[in-house]
Amino acid sequence: MSLLDYFRTSKASSASLAKERLQILVAHERSSRNQPSYLPQLQKELLEVIRKYVNVEQDAISVNFEQNDTQETLELNIVLPDHQKTS
């Protein structure tokens, strides 16, 4: 690697940084744009129901909505605590 190359590659250009950040952000915002508006409420109520039986944390539950041409998928993910005493 020549000295010139070193200077050239030592720092990514600010424009490419901007592009990378925007691509991630826009992809994220576009995916949440198509989500049904009831999702946050659903998540909250599900958490309340689950908490009746298992002591889980607020962030232990995630609701994901995915959409493609043929189908819509609602994915529910609950992380249970390690040593759960069931009553």
Added chain:
Amino acid sequence: MARIIVVTSGKGGVGKTTTSAAIAMGLAKKGHKTAVIDFDVGLRNLDLIMGCERRVVYDFVNVINGEATLNQALIRDKNCNMLYILPASQTRDKDALSQEGVGKILDELKKDFKYIVCDSPAGIEKGAHLAMYFADDAFIVTNPEVSSVRDSDRMLGILSSKSRRAEQNEEPIREYLLLSRYSPDRVKLGEMLSVDDVQEILSLHLLGVIPESKSVLNASNSGMPVILDEKSDAGQAYADIVARYLGEDRPHRFIDDKKGLFGKLFGRK
């Protein structure tokens, strides 16, 4: 059949009013009867950019409220008799515009005009919503800068879900990208997002690139839409944009830094 064009961006200060004034003048100069409406209620500025601020008697809200007729409120442009301006009201009442009232005025304008250009205010509040609601075509004015690109993407989301065409399941609004305040030399240095970068992120049809240009401020200082400054690069860029919108095939300009060593040493106008 009349077409309603909304000039929008989400972010402020990117050149919506400059663009509205320029393309409305461009369309009128091509012989199409055109009306340009300022939707920025409370902060009217299109009249100033068009140089008719001293001729405003009645405004958009007066017409909606039935205090004046459309013909009384429309101001004929001093440079082109095919162009009319409908100024915004200076009222501070946020609810002065109603969907029903705006719809009625647009229907009336459609009978008489070929193109109706709606100059949207910044933001996503009521004025911006009503400016885009009835649109057939959307000109998304974007600067090659992170916050502007993000806001443009948000506007695209709103256009595709909250517009009349979306709500009534009609053919969607045609969306076009206008990349303004572009500096090819800064792009070359890696300091500014390139036109390809912005297109890749937004996946929009590019209608034209408007270079950063001193002529834009000069034009607004004198109240002349920049498209009338035919020698300026920004004026030519807008003329290209109007021609492309009307179906002409024109190669894109102002994307590359064409200035040679000579130009760099002595500068361009």
